[in-house]
Amino acid sequence: MKKKVAFYTLGCKLNFSETSTIARGFVDEGFQRVDFSEKADMYVINTCSVTDNADKKFKTIVKQAQNKNAKAFIAAVGCYAQLKPEELAAVDGVDLVLGATEKFKITDYINDLSKNDFGEVHSCEISEADFYVGSYAIGDRTRAFLKVQDGCDYKCTYCTIPLARGISRSDRLENVLNNAAEIAAQGIKEIVLTGVNIGDYGKGEFGNKKHEHTFLDLVKALDNVEGINRLRISSIEPNLLKNETIEFVANSDSFVPHFHIPLQSGSDTILKLMKRRYLTSLYTERIAQIKSTMPHCCIGVDVIVGFPGETDEDFLETYHFLNNLDISYLHVFTYSERDNTLAVGMPGIVPKNVRNKRSKMLRGLSVKKRRAFYESQLGTELEVLFESENKEGYINGFTENYVKVKTPWNPTLINTIHKIKLNEIGDDGLVTMDFVDEKITA
Known part of the structure; x- marks a missing residue:
């Protein structure tokens, strides 16, 4: 009987791509991969430590695994495992904790899957995480996350990622193209590029x-890979998103008009405290450049509220800056204290209730922004890639510029691209559509 292994991923697209690579290693070693909701002999949890919520959720996930099989071997890998390995090892039920350099060699650390009396830790000094392991994840049959870069050399005062993942380093271009070709060969229609700081790609490519x-x-180079209909750029720093790249995407057949560009604050005062590498003037220029070349482009924005020293005036400056900016949606993060960051010792701590209030205001603004963007696209003809899930009798899909649409469930639509016309926004915030022509991609 094959031993069964299940995986749970906390955090970002990059974590998902790495979980998939780790899982393929288990299959190569003779394990059977099963869903995390099933009984397994081993559970692997890929952790995140960007926020304290991700930290807290880890214990909940461990308990879920124990409820499925009290005798299961439980391993923790990922960012939280690198930053606080002893803390994770002390959680009841955890048998193995692997840091940044060990996680891809996890099968070397397991023997007969017998439970340990205490969590066993294998972690490194983060300076040793100076090599690159390529990864990609196929979440469903329509889209894949392709890792192209890892680590970060930036020193943002709120962030633990450099401590968890090490220096900025890149996959070799040849490897990226080979992985993209592998993905295309599996019938995947869309690739999302991912990494910690993908705009820094090329640094450390050859060590x-x-x-x-x-x-x-x-x-x-990726634009020339055959068999991929869509290439999507995930989060990219505004100072690293050059006009030449924007211009190329605007004229590309494969790269779609969608950018996700972290802002973090609309106050230059706070940006300086965060040690970000740009001010609002540069950010404004980037948005203007994108919209001048691709008026229908979708632009997502990361923003943090409640950073130490953020006054009511600073927050309102951020709110008005975003309100006046031609963007499409927000990812709002409530600042949470992270050990070993400069921000922890900064004065001007913002009370939790104030942070929550500011977060709620920006989430409301995001809803408004997304609806305004969707409304601007009504009546236009776009192409939709349909996904694989039946959601209450509907199948969902995304246009090239990230408008989420729905139409009555039809399994033959899965992983196909259709030209459609956007009709109206439903009560659930999704857009209804009409088919304009026959299926254009089988």
């Missing part, structure tokens, strides 16, 4: 700090 290739080189 040195020199840029052998740039992010634009990567984008141009």
Whole structure:
């Protein structure tokens, strides 16, 4: 009988891509992969430590695994495992904790899956995480997350990612293209590029700090991979998103008009305290450049509320800055204290209730922004890639510019692209549609 292993991923697209790579390693070793909701002999939890909520959720996930099988071997990997391995090892039921350099060698650390009396820890000094492991994840049959870069050399005062993942380093261009070709061969229609700081692509590609290739080189090379209909750029720093890249995406057949660009604050005072590498003036220029070349482009924004020193005036400056900006939606993060960051010792702590109030205001603004963007697209003809889930009798899909649509469930639509016309926004915030022509991609 094959041993069964299940996986749970907390956090970002990058974590999902790495979980998939780790899981393929288990299958190669003779394990059977099952869903996390099933009884398994081993559970692997890929952790995140961007917020304290991700920290807290770990214990809940461990309990869920124990409820499925009290004798199951439980392993923790990922960012939280690197930052606080002893803390995770002390959680009841955890048998193995692996840091940043060990997680891809997890099968080397397991023997007969017997439970340990105490959590066993194998972690490294983060300075040792200076090599690159390529990854990609196929979440469903329509979209894949392709890791192109890892680590970060930025020193943002609120962030633990450099401590959890190490220095900025990149996959070799040849490897990225090979992975993209592998994904295409599996019938996947869309690739989402992911990493910690993907605009820094090229640094560390051959084990040195020199840029052998740039992010634009990567984008141009991927544009030529056969069999991929869509390429989507995930989060990219505004100072690293160059006009040449914007121009190329605007004229590309494969890259879609959708960017996700972290802002974090609309107050220059707070941006300086955060040690971000730009001010609001540069951010405004980037948005204007995108919209001048791609008026229908979808632009998502990350923003943090409640950073130490953020006054009511600073927050309102952020609110009005975002309100006046031609963007499409927000990802709002409530600031949470992270050990070993400069921000923890900064004065001007914002009370939790104030942070929550500010977060609620920006989430409301995001709803308004998304609806305004959707309304601007009504009546237009776009292409939709349909996903694989039956959601209450409907099948959902995304247009190239990230408008989420729905139509009555039809399994033959899964992983197909259709030209459609956007009709109206439903009560659930999704857009109804009409088919304009026959299926254009089987």
